[in-house]
Amino acid sequence: MTPARANSKRWLLIAPAAILVGVFLVLPYLNIILISFRPPAQGAPYGAGYTLQNYGKFLSDSFYWLQLWNTIAIAFVTSALCLLVSYPVAWQLARGNTRMRGLYYGIVLSPLLVGIVIRSYGWTIILGNNGLINRSLRDIGWISAPLPLMYNTFGIVLALVHVFLPFMVLPIMGALQSVDPALESAARSLGASRTTIFRRVIFPLSMPGVQSGCILVFILAMSAYVTPALIGGMRVKTMPVTVVDTLIDAFQWPFGSAMALMLSLCGALIVIIFARLTRMKWA
Amino acid sequence: MKTNRRSFQSGRLLLNCFCILVYLFLLAPILVVVGASLNAGAFLTFPPQGLSLRWYVVFFNNDVFMKAIRTSLVIATIATCISGVIGSAATLFYARYAGAAREWVRIGLLAPLLLPEVLTAIALLFFFYAIGVGTQNMIALLVGHVLITLPFIFLNVSASLEGFDPAWELAAQSLGAGPWTRFRRITLPLIKPGVIGGCLFAFIISFDTFAISFMLKSVGTSTLPIQLFDYLRLNFTPEAAAVSTVSILLTLVVVIVTEKLLDLRIHRF
Numbered sequence: 001m002t003p004a005r006a007n008s009k010r011w012l013l014i015a016p017a018a019i020l021v022g023v024f025l026v027l028p029y030l031n032i033i034l035i036s037f038r039p040p041a042q043g044a045p046y047g048a049g050y051t052l053q054n055y056g057k058f059l060s061d062s063f064y065w066l067q068l069w070n071t072i073a074i075a076f077v078t079s080a081l082c083l084l085v086s087y088p089v090a091w092q093l094a095r096g097n098t099r100m101r102g103l104y105y106g107i108v109l110s111p112l113l114v115g116i117v118i119r120s121y122g123w124t125i126i127l128g129n130n131g132l133i134n135r136s137l138r139d140i141g142w143i144s145a146p147l148p149l150m151y152n153t154f155g156i157v158l159a160l161v162h163v164f165l166p167f168m169v170l171p172i173m174g175a176l177q178s179v180d181p182a183l184e185s186a187a188r189s190l191g192a193s194r195t196t197i198f199r200r201v202i203f204p205l206s207m208p209g210v211q212s213g214c215i216l217v218f219i220l221a222m223s224a225y226v227t228p229a230l231i232g233g234m235r236v237k238t239m240p241v242t243v244v245d246t247l248i249d250a251f252q253w254p255f256g257s258a259m260a261l262m263l264s265l266c267g268a269l270i271v272i273i274f275a276r277l278t279r280m281k282w283a
Numbered sequence: 284m285k286t287n288r289r290s291f292q293s294g295r296l297l298l299n300c301f302c303i304l305v306y307l308f309l310l311a312p313i314l315v316v317v318g319a320s321l322n323a324g325a326f327l328t329f330p331p332q333g334l335s336l337r338w339y340v341v342f343f344n345n346d347v348f349m350k351a352i353r354t355s356l357v358i359a360t361i362a363t364c365i366s367g368v369i370g371s372a373a374t375l376f377y378a379r380y381a382g383a384a385r386e387w388v389r390i391g392l393l394a395p396l397l398l399p400e401v402l403t404a405i406a407l408l409f410f411f412y413a414i415g416v417g418t419q420n421m422i423a424l425l426v427g428h429v430l431i432t433l434p435f436i437f438l439n440v441s442a443s444l445e446g447f448d449p450a451w452e453l454a455a456q457s458l459g460a461g462p463w464t465r466f467r468r469i470t471l472p473l474i475k476p477g478v479i480g481g482c483l484f485a486f487i488i489s490f491d492t493f494a495i496s497f498m499l500k501s502v503g504t505s506t507l508p509i510q511l512f513d514y515l516r517l518n519f520t521p522e523a524a525a526v527s528t529v530s531i532l533l534t535l536v537v538v539i540v541t542e543k544l545l546d547l548r549i550h551r552f
Binding site for chain 1: 298299302305309312313315319368372373375376377380388391392395397398399400401402405406407409410412413426429430433487490492493494497507508511515524527531534535538
């Protein structure tokens with residue numbers, strides 16, 4: 001076989017995936033950017049010509065600004081809480097010499113194997129006005145009226161932390177596992193205390209895992225739809241819920257696209273700033 | 284020294300207690316759903332009022348949910364097969380021949396995971412209308428599912444290729460093995476765990492995914508998560524819990540069968 005023919009055969013390996021991603025991911029994204037500049041129309045998804053009015057409508061209305069801010073805040077708090085909760089768990093999984101490790105690992109993975117609709121539904125059973133927590137507290141007699149655990153930001157954040165926790169634990173665990181134990185011994189032989197070893201040696205070395213976990217959870221939380229829709233109900237709406245309402249119910253394709261793109265743009269900006277601040281290359 | 288050790292031990296105890304609380308937190312909604320499905324009463328309450336399987340009977344007689352389960356299984360199977368073949372081939376190319384384009388191939392194959400799924404779903408919906416295919420048939424839905432499962436094939440297969448030494452293939456070649464024999468006897472056995480692990484994840488992701496199915500489903504066909512979501516907006520009977528439990532069990536069966544039959548370890552989420 002001539003080298004040229006061998007080379008052309010190699011390209012056949014990547015061709016189907018390249019066509020799939022090129023035609024069904026890149027082109028649709030270019031298309032949605034174009035649609036966001038289209039004027040709205042009656043009886044059709046969008047009118048002829050191009051305009052900036054969709055972006056203008058978004059930027060001039062404080063209602064959308066507030067919602068964008070809320071969505072970012074929810075995603076930020078979710079990532080921060082995920083990090084706080086995940087680090088000790090990742091630590092135990094990476095370093096604990098316990099026999100239970102396999103079981104614990106399975107528990108951490110378990111949410112990934114259960115659909116997001118089902119998990120959010122589980123939280124509605126726990127948090128609802130007639131749910132597990134409120135009923136138990138009422139039966140004990142601690143409360144007379146149900147605590148507002150659902151249909152608010154608290155419920156959304158709690159459920160989102162649950163939904164995305166594995167995406168934080170796994171990268172941090174990976175990073176902690178790759179820290180050379182010799183470094184720790186070296187630090188100890190030089191007289192460093194446990195706290196100092198953690199602060200100066202182990203934590204900095206686990207930063208790549210912390211960083212990719214935070215980025216992943218932040219992006220996922222910002223674009224989450226099911227959990228806010230089920231737990232937030234009609235009362236608290238995040239941007240993705242409003243975007244879907246605008247596109248499907250109100251049938252305003254251009255404005256919905258503009259909103260979705262603004263949300264993604266803000267998300268991307270925050271991720272880039274975060275990556276810069278943590279002084280690491282975007283991986 | 285003694286106090287140091289004691290503080291270390293109490294620190295470890297504290298860590299373990301904290302972790303157990305987190306594990307309870309992780310399991311809570313799943314356990315609650317399974318528990319609620321056994322409710323004998325007409326309303327969704329937890330803890331259940333008396334145990335019964337009546338809501339499973341209701342569910343198995345509900346054609347809408349049964350049809351949705353079948354649709355989900357069919358879509359997940361087809362999407363996994365297509366994604367597995369396309370993704371494994373692309374990952375082989377990435378690991379060996381991509382050269383300067385390596386980083387681009389990686390970004391391209393991971394893009395569906397890094398881009399917001401809702402936005403990808405919307406973009407695909409508009410695109411399928413723009414090219415005149417629409418969502419009358421299942422093509423759009425299938426394309427969407429193949430797209431979002433692709434990164435999971437890539438992550439798993441590329442992990443199994445990490446320790447792959449090209450010298451083995453050269454050795455086989457020098458012993459007279461043709462390209463097909465080399466692939467069948469050397470490469471395939473090496474990447475098999477990655478391919479199977481990737482397909483396992485692809486199947487689960489496809490079976491459970493929401494946004495893509497929500498936007499791209501054709502009129503009259505629903506996957507299980509969509510049907511469940513619609514149902515939950517209006518109803519509060521324990522039937523939804525029975526549906527969820529069956530869905531969880533199906534996933535669990537797939538995982539266990541794959542693990543036992545093919546003897547592999549899941550090494551990537």
